[in-house]
Amino acid sequence: xxxxxxxxxxxxxxxxxxxxxxxxxxxxxxxxxxxxxxxxxxxxxxxxxxxxxxxxxxxxxxxxxxxxxxxxxxxxxxxxxxxxxxxxxxxxxxxxxxxxxxxxxxxxxxxxxxxxxxxxxxxxxxxxxxxxxxxxxxxxxxxx
Numbered sequence: 240x241x242x243x244x245x246x247x248x249x250x251x252x253x254x255x256x257x258x259x260x261x262x263x264x265x266x267x268x269x270x271x272x273x274x275x276x277x278x279x280x281x282x283x284x285x286x287x288x289x290x291x292x293x294x295x296x297x298x299x300x301x302x303x304x305x306x307x308x309x310x311x312x313x314x315x316x317x318x319x320x321x322x323x324x325x326x327x328x329x330x331x332x333x334x335x336x337x338x339x340x341x342x343x344x345x346x347x348x349x350x351x352x353x354x355x356x357x358x359x360x361x362x363x364x365x366x367x368x369x370x371x372x373x374x375x376x377x378x379x380x381x382x383x
Contacts, residue, residue, distance in 0.1 A: 240275040244268055258367060269303075276309040277301065292344065293318040351377035 241247055244264035265272050288294060292315065299313025321340050327333040350373040357364075357378035369375055 240272065243271055243275070258365075273301070273303075273309065280311060288315070349377065349380055350374075352381075354378055354381055356382035 241261055241264065244261075245268065246260050246264050284297075294315050295318050296316040297313060299311045301309060301311055303309050319340075321337050325333075326337050354374065354377035357375075361379040361382060
């Protein structure tokens with residue numbers, strides 16, 4: 240996306256554009272950023288999400304954080320997904336069928352449950368200050 244921004248320098252090394260320049264480009268060119276995000280999401284949804292999860296209907300909306308980062312909130316209706324209304328939590332077979340369906344789609348992993356929470360809220364940290372370690376993941380999970 241950044242190669243399509245006005246301040247892009249095609250002759251510079253691939254990652255030579257500064258973080259500040261990239262953020263300014265995002266904030267000063269919201270139409271380019273929004274279009275790019277929307278196109279990438281639509282292709283990902285059509286080519287990966289929809290066939291993999293057998294989506295029969297969907298709803299979503301786009302949102303932007305104050306720093307310009309786009310994201311999506313939405314709902315997906317899957318073919319053959321068990322109805323929550325039909326779930327009988329007092330019936331072991333009903334619970335087992337519900338878990339069996341969702342267990343193939345949902346997983347989680349926590350590297351260190353006893354790690355103290357992050358001292359600085361993860362969203363307040365600049366991405367270039369993070370090391371992407373298991374410890375940082377545990378601190379973030381325990382903070383949130």
